[in-house]
Amino acid sequence: MKKRSFKLLTGLLVMLFIFNLFNLVSFSQEQSTPIFSDLPQNHWAYNAVKFMVERGIITGYPDGTFRPDNPVTRAEFARIMVIALNLPFKVTDNPSFKDVPRDHWAYPYVETAKYFLTGFRTSSGDYFKPSDYAVREDMAVALVKAKGLQNENVDVNILNNYIDREQISKNLTKYVAIAIAKGIMVGSPVPNSNQLKFEPQGILTRAQAAMLLYNVISTQSNEEKVTYDDSSSTGTNQQYNYAAPNVSGYTKGDKVVLVWNKINDRRLKGYAIVVSKNNSQPVYPQDGYLKILGNKDATYIEIGVNSKYNGGDVGAYIKSGEEYYFGVTAIYEGNVYVKGNAVRLKVPVIPDYYEKPSVKYEYKDNKFLLSWQKIDDSRLVGYRVVISKKNKKPKYPESGYLVFINDRSTTQMVIDNTIPYKGGDFGEYLKDGEEYYFSVTAQYQDRLVAGNSVKAEFYSNLEIKALRPKLQAKTIKYFGNWYINLKWDKINNEKLQGYKVVVSDKNSAPDYNKDGIVAIITDKNITSINIRAKDKYFLNGEYKELKKGQYYYFTVYAVYTDKIVGGNVIREKIP
Structure with a gap:
């Protein structure tokens, strides 16, 4: 019995020793291995996730994974946000949302976070949709409010740089604009373009949620953990091991030249060239950008007078004789932006400099509004509004003109098809639903200076857009015969009487008065037609065959x- 007890005790001691040894080994390995098996230390969100995990804000899965690309539901984000920002719980006896009752696991988090997040209002009450995935535009609202920036003044025209602006929910436009202006959320560059993509309806992942909230927490805290070495640098760029551009500059002829070091980092996506009139440390995206370079090997750029600028305090163009701060921001994967130093340089003076109009458009009060900046120049006589159907860079006099504006303080015009066009390539009037190139030519005393052009779909009144059929076509085989299936969206309008299907072999804009009539449809529920070879159409009083x-x-x-x-x-x- 004693021998058996001794053996049992010895066995327990050995097991305890092995267990402790295992813990020691695990602890020593913990310092050099990732916190999760599927989140390597070079992952763009690694530091943010580590920070959140260490504070119990977010957790991994029982199998030791984090699953960074898994989507986050709206309820899950509410919980993470409440814990991350240490928000005091705010719950009431009456739930705010029909689909989040008091017995729902996320009830206290949703009620507390409702002041930061969006809801969905219907005639039957408000809904939160807790199981829906969180999207980027909702996060813009949350983060802007979390930072207390919701009452900030912002120029929503900053969204004109984004190709998916129209996908942003109308009520959230201001929040997205603030998030972009403050650099909270930015988007990604569009390849081979100066534009960006925000992806407002893009689903938020676990890694993105961790990074976004980490950015809020880290900027709200006054405490910063630092290390001391022989370097005199006090910046924070290196805390995530992201290299910053080292920028130098000089003038060459009539241009400013910027040069910076090549950054060898597989996470690097490109560079943003940033300029500011007042900020001595300009950074993208807060200070706008001159150009987005998708070439990771780029280390050089020449900047000339009249270079177009986007956002910031520079204005529409780089001006002759003005002094600016020039900088370069490195763009890394995961919306990480690392600014380099800035150099202050004076743009070379160019004799006889003439400012050109910076043209943009919008639909305001359902009307097409063309606008441009005010040009303060005593030599300016006025403006010519220019439009073309084919010329991508229309200018006066080559492309004709709509009106001449001799009031130099006028910087906008509603184009509503009430004035005939003079000397254009599309006739006297624009056609609703057609695309055109719009521009403005500044007329000076001794020269004409054309502004940029904008391509836009024109409607004299935007309400017409809802009345316009949207046609699609495809080739189909039906009972052994090939047809073209023409199909259009159903229009629900009490004034609708029917449809006319029109065809032409030469006219790229078939006219229902001048070209062939394939069919006249009086049944408003019919929204498609099949046609094939030898089908008839009526033209000039006679029938012809396709x-x-x-x-x-x-x-x-x-x-x-x-x-x-x-x-x-x-x-x-x-067919």
């Missing part, structure tokens, strides 16, 4: 009691 193998232009006109509205045009080959 020819096999020939291309035709097709469109659909919606006929209303008070107007006829044409749809888009499709060119198809008869």
Whole structure:
């Protein structure tokens, strides 16, 4: 019995020793291995996730993974946000949302975070949609409010730089604009373009949620952990091991030249060239950008007078004789932006410098509004509003003009098809639903200076857009015969009487008065038609046949009691 007890005790001691040894080994390895098996230390969100995990704000899965690319639901983000920001719980006896009752696991978090997050209002009450995935535009609202920036004044035109601006929910536009202006959320560069993509409806991942909230926490805290070495640098760029550009500059002829070191980092996506009139340390995106360089090997750029600028305090263009701070921001994966130093340089003076208009457009009060900046120059006589259907860079006099404005303080014009165009390539009037190039030419005493052009779909009144048929076409095989299927969206309007399907073999904008009529449809529920070779169309008082193998232009006109509205045009080959 004693021997058996001794053996048992010895066995327990050995097991205890092995257990302690295992813990010691695990502890020593913990210092050099990632916190999760699927989140390497060079992952763009690693430090943010580590920070959040160490404070119990976010956790991994039982199998030792973090699953950084997994989507986050709205309820999950509410919980993470409340814990991360240490928000005091605010709950009431009456739940704010129909779909988050008191017995829902996320109830206290949703109620507490509702002041920061979005909801969905309906005639039957408010809904939170806790199981829906969190999207980027919702996070813009949350983070802007978390930082107390919701009452900041912001120019929503900053969103003009984003190709998916129209996807932003109308009520959230200001919050997204603030988030971008303050550098909280930015988006990603569009390859081979100066524009960006915000992805407002993009689903938030666990890694992104950790990074976004980490950025809020780290900027709210006055405490910073630092290390001391022989370097005199006090910046924070190196805390995540991201290299910053080292910028130098000089003038060459009529240009400013910036040069910086090449950064060898696989996470690097490119560079933003940043300029500021007043900020001695300009950084992208807060101070806008001159150009986004997608070439990671770029280390040099020449900047000339009249270079177009986007955002910031520079204005529309770099001006002759002005002094600016020039900098370069390195753009890394995961929306990490690391600014380099800035150099102050004077743009070379160019004799006879003439400012050109910076043109933009918007629909305001359902009207097409063209606008440009005010040019303060005693030599300025006025402005010519110029439009073209084919010329991507229209200017006066080559492309004609709509009006001449001799009031130099006028910087905008509503284009509503009430004034005939003079000398253009599209006739006297614009057509609703058609795309055109719009520009403004500044007329000086001794020269004409054309501004940039903007391509836009024109509507004299935006309400017409909802009345316009949206045509699609595809080739189908039906009972052994090949057809072109023309299909358009159903229009629900009490004034709608029917549709006219129009065809032309030469006119790229078929006219229902001048070109062939394939069909007249009086049943408002019919929204498609099949056509094939030898089908008839009526033109100039006689019937003609569609020819096999020939291309035709097709469109659909919606006929209303008070107007006829044409749809888009499709060119198809008869099978």
